[in-house]
Amino acid sequence: MVLLAVHGGAGGDGPWRGMTDADPQRLACMRALLNNLGTRLANGTIDAVEAVTLAVEAMEDEPLFNAGRGSVLDAEGRISMDASVMRGTDKAAGAVIGVERTRHPVRIATHLLHQGWPVMLAGSAADDFGESKGVEKASTDWLTTDLRQAQWQKWRDAKLKPGATDEEDALLDHDGEREGWGTVGAVALDANGQLAAATSTGGMTGKPVGRVGDTPIIGAGTWADDRIAVSCTGVGEAFIRTVAAHGLAVNHRTMPLRTAAQKVLDEVKPFGGRGGLIAVTQDGQAVLPFQTMLMYRGLYRNDGTVSVGIGPEMMP
Ligand code: ASP
Numbered sequence: 001m002v003l004l005a006v007h008g009g010a011g012g013d014g015p016w017r018g019m020t021d022a023d024p025q026r027l028a029c030m031r032a033l034l035n036n037l038g039t040r041l042a043n044g045t046i047d048a049v050e051a052v053t054l055a056v057e058a059m060e061d062e063p064l065f066n067a068g069r070g071s072v073l074d075a076e077g078r079i080s081m082d083a084s085v086m087r088g089t090d091k092a093a094g095a096v097i098g099v100e101r102t103r104h105p106v107r108i109a110t111h112l113l114h115q116g117w118p119v120m121l122a123g124s125a126a127d128d129f130g131e132s133k134g135v136e137k138a139s140t141d142w143l144t145t146d147l148r149q150a151q152w153q154k155w156r157d158a159k160l161k162p163g164a165t166d167e168e169d170a171l172l173d174h175d176g177e178r179e180g181w182g183t184v185g186a187v188a189l190d191a192n193g194q195l196a197a198a199t200s201t202g203g204m205t206g207k208p209v210g211r212v213g214d215t216p217i218i219g220a221g222t223w224a225d226d227r228i229a230v231s232c233t234g235v236g237e238a239f240i241r242t243v244a245a246h247g248l249a250v251n252h253r254t255m256p257l258r259t260a261a262q263k264v265l266d267e268v269k270p271f272g273g274r275g276g277l278i279a280v281t282q283d284g285q286a287v288l289p290f291q292t293m294l295m296y297r298g299l300y301r302n303d304g305t306v307s308v309g310i311g312p313e314m315m316p
Contacts (some may be wrong), residue, residue, distance in 0.1 A: 002041040003189040003280045004300040005288060006030055006055050008065045009182035010233045010276035012293030016311030026064050026182075027308050027315075030298035033058040034308075038300030041190055048188040048196035048229070049087050049110065055186035056083070056106040056198045063145045065296075066182035068104060069138070070145045071202020073152040074209050079143050081202050082216040085109045088195030088224035088282075093119050095216040096126040103138040106200045109216075111135065120216065148205075155206045182296070183215060185222070185231030187280045195282060197222045197229040197245070203236070214239035219246035227282050228252055233295070234275015238268045248279060257285050265291045 008026055033055050040046045046054065060068025071079045083105035084095035094112030097120065099105040108130035112119065121129050131137060183201035190196075199222045201215040213236025214221035223230045223245035230245040239245070244264050251260035261279060268275065269291065276290025278297060288297045288309075298308040307314040 001189065001284045001302050002038070002191055002300075003284065003286050003302065004034060004038050004041055004051055004055065004186065005188075005278040005280055005286050006034065006059065006184070006186045006298050007231060007233055007276065007278045007288065008059060008184050008296030010274075010290045010292045010295035011181040014293055016293055019310060022064055023310055026062065026296055027310070029059060029062040029065075030296065030308050031306055034298050034300040034306045038304070038306065041188060041300070042302070042304070044191040046190070047192065048190040048194045049085065049113065051188040051190065052186040052196045052198035052229075053085060053106055053110045055188075056184055056200045057104045059184035060104050060106065060200055063147070064182065065184050066202045067184045067200040069143050070148060070182075071143060072205040073144070073148055074203065074207045074211070076209055077149075077152050077156075078209070079140065079202060080209075081105045081200065082212060083109045083198070083200035084216045084218060084222040085113050085198040086196065086218055086222050086224040086229075087113060088226050088229055091225060092116065093218045095120045095218060095222075096130075097122040097212050097216050098210070099126050099130070100124070101127050101137055101139065102130050103136040106198050107135045108133070109198070119218065151205055183233045185233060185278060187224075187229040187231050187278050189229070189280050189282065189284065193282060195224045195226070195229040195280065197224040197231045199231045199233075213237070214244065219243050221245060223249055225249055228279055230277055230279045232275060232277040234268065234292070235273045238271035238273020239275070241271050242267050242273070244268055244273070244277070248277065252281070257281060257287050258289070261287045261289045265289060
């Protein structure tokens with residue numbers, strides 16, 4: 001039994017309004033990686049950690065998602081990326097904060113996981129560590145897309161003050177422009193029954209310089225143990241304050257997966273944490289709930305079928 005689920009961010013209020021012109025490209029990215037990596041998971045050529053790392057790398061390369069190339073810009077118009085990964089069997093983990101010159105931040109996190117210590121590295125030390133492990137570097141120019149520049153300009157013009165610190169400002173990206181969403185994540189169950197989770201993001205447009213969301217925080221944005229693997233997306237501060245990803249693992253010990261996941265999203269909501277999550281379990285269940293208008297998401301099942309979705313319905 002193998003499973004691979006991915007998300008490409010959640011956002012928006014109100015009823016589903018249908019796909020935009022850019023959405024087919026996002027769906028194609030998720031479909032391709034699920035077919036490719038799902039097959040490799042099923043035939044045992046990659047384990048859960050490698051599957052979630054490669055899945056997140058594929059989405060970091062897709063400029064329409066907010067991770068790696070195409071990350072959103074902070075209050076000063078710069079990219080700083082966060083990522084984390086965790087393995088369920090031994091709770092090994094790796095995380096990076098504020099990476100600025102690496103093509104695949106999640107790959108640095110995976111090197112930290114395999115090395116075993118330390119769990120987290122921040123800033124240029126994280127980029128340097130990645131470089132020492134042969135992780136591909138990337139220039140600011142390559143990482144920054146015209147779309148993100150335009151969104152940042154719009155954000156700055158609308159807000160007048162640089163450096164938004166309150167949640168209303170941080171939310172602007174998610175509520176105003178659909179193209180601003182797109183934190184990415186993956187969870188997997190491999191042929192040996194191992195679980196892993198990974199998440200990667202550029203954060204939120206106009207975030208204060210140095211702001212860290214839930215994505216690199218083990219237990220908040222990412223969690224894996226011997227029963228469940230979880231990756232979250234949404235307003236990070238709320239997921240940190242409710243320790244959301246780990247909260248799902250705790251809930252699931254005493255209640256069905258779907259109920260446990262809904263409880264986490266209900267707990268996050270009062271803190272302004274609209275969003276969603278994906279989770280797979282050791283006994284072969286998968287859930288991909290969200291409380292926003294949409295969540296980019298996809299699932300590879302053991303029988304080789306792939307489904308993807310943005311609004312309420314999943315599609316083959
Ligand atoms: N959770 C991410 C953060 O707060 C953003 C997102 O998932 O959209 O940085």
